[in-house]
Amino acid sequence: MTSRHQPPLRCAIIGCGQVAQEYLSTLQHTADLTITACADIDRRAAETFAERHGIPNAGDPNDILATNTIDVAVILTPPATHVDLACRALDAGAHVYVEKPLSLTAADSELLLRTASNKGLLVDAAPDTVLAPPARAASQALATDVIGTPLAADAALLAPGPERWHPAPQPFYASGAGPLGDMGPYYLAMLTYLLGPIDYVEATTTSTRSERTIRTGPHAGNTFRADAPTHVVTLLRTRSQALITLTTSFDVAATARPHLEIYGTHGSLVLPDPNFHDGPVHYRRRGEQNWQELPQDDAAGPTGRGLGVLDLVDSVCNNASDCRSGHRAHHVVEIIEAIEFARTSGHPAELRLLREERGASLR
Structure with a gap:
């Protein structure tokens, strides 16, 4: 270019x-x-x-x-x-x-x-956040076989919902949003960055609290209805056949579960919240008793939202001639669309078939 x-x-x-x-x-x-x-x-x-x-x-x-x-x-x-x-x-x-x-x-x-x-x-x-030090450290660890070949991963966004801190939370619950549409991209971007593209999806959802109450700001005490599912559980399979479970929820009062874990043939890797640009990355190899922290390179410049613009x-x-993050973001949209198909149809979704169907409609 x-x-x-x-x-x-x-x-x-x-x-x-x-x-x-x-x-x-x-x-x-x-x-x-x-x-x-x-x-x-x-x-x-x-x-x-x-x-x-x-x-x-x-x-x-x-x-x-x-x-x-x-x-x-x-x-x-x-x-x-x-x-x-x-x-x-x-x-x-x-x-x-x-x-x-x-x-x-x-x-x-x-x-x-x-x-x-x-x-x-x-x-x-x-x-x-895939450009930040924790992601780079995790990527390097996987590339150098620190935990062996990745076999599976578990990721979770478990929260009581943004109405507890946002004065106008209704858009977070609009159709197409919810915990999957709003927060899922952070987890899916990190997972695909570290483990590669997704080709197969299963999903199920529920809404345990469809009526929500605003907790802060001038409209505190007002209620509204959630149009998007508020608890989404998905099974994803990468092209390399690694299996991933991803749960996104605005229905959970509290949790001690890690945000993202990757399980390899020789050990496990624990990453911080992929919504942020910092935090420790820990690993533990098979047979070892203690978790160790991966070293992270010092950021050469600013680190925070906007790092992708730089x-x-x-x-x-x-x-x-291209930007990998743009294509990764497109793939994240594909995955969320596949999850929506799987949850509404009750059938697994193969991204290859969805692409073929979309391509036919565009011709």
Whole structure:
């Protein structure tokens, strides 16, 4: 890929909600990127964000993307808007980084990646915790046979639900969201990064508390109904035949279960919460009595939400032709779609067959 973009790349943040502050804290510390604009459908929110952080331009997303004066668009808006805004950014000649999920359907994410490729532009996407020191340490351990050949894994997001801390939690329970849609991408991205692609899925779900009560903020005490399943149990099989159980739940009051464990022929590996960029990685080999902590390399630069944007910038500056994280994010959308198929149909889902069916519908 021959890029017209030279550092420092001009970046627009699209979506000025809570997560935008976290991204900005990471992006402010690189000389290869400068934040030149921000946008939000609430123009006043964009103007306030710009004033607070010294960003020169603020406005509506359509106005900012129509200027053709940005090199990278960082899209932090609600999931249903991701594809439309990403396509507009690509039409404006900008590379794109999208918060998770990349899209709501595999057909849309596939189209987005193809559009970018045709334009000679890059699409990258969250989660970016696979770029952080714990993930790198775990990957190195697997590559050097610390626990032998991976046979299985167990991953779990077990929580009482975001209504205990979020003043407006209803979107977390909308159709297509729930614990799987909201938090599943962090776990699925880490699992596929470490163990490879998924080709087979089984799933079952339940909702033990469909009526939820807001616990904080101006609407505390109000109730609302969850439209998405609130407890999802899945069995996944990788192409290498490793079996994974993944449980995502907003119904669990408390747990002592690790977030993610990988079981190999010679030992086991325990990783921290894949929603975050830090934490210890422990391993224990067969016959040993104690867990040991893996050494982690010191981060050369900032580590936090936005690390994936820096990876995208590095790819652009080095004229890369693709971004692995973008394709991994597309595969995560495929997996979630397969889980939805499995849970609603009551039958296992083979991703190969779903791809063939999707490809036929696109022709």
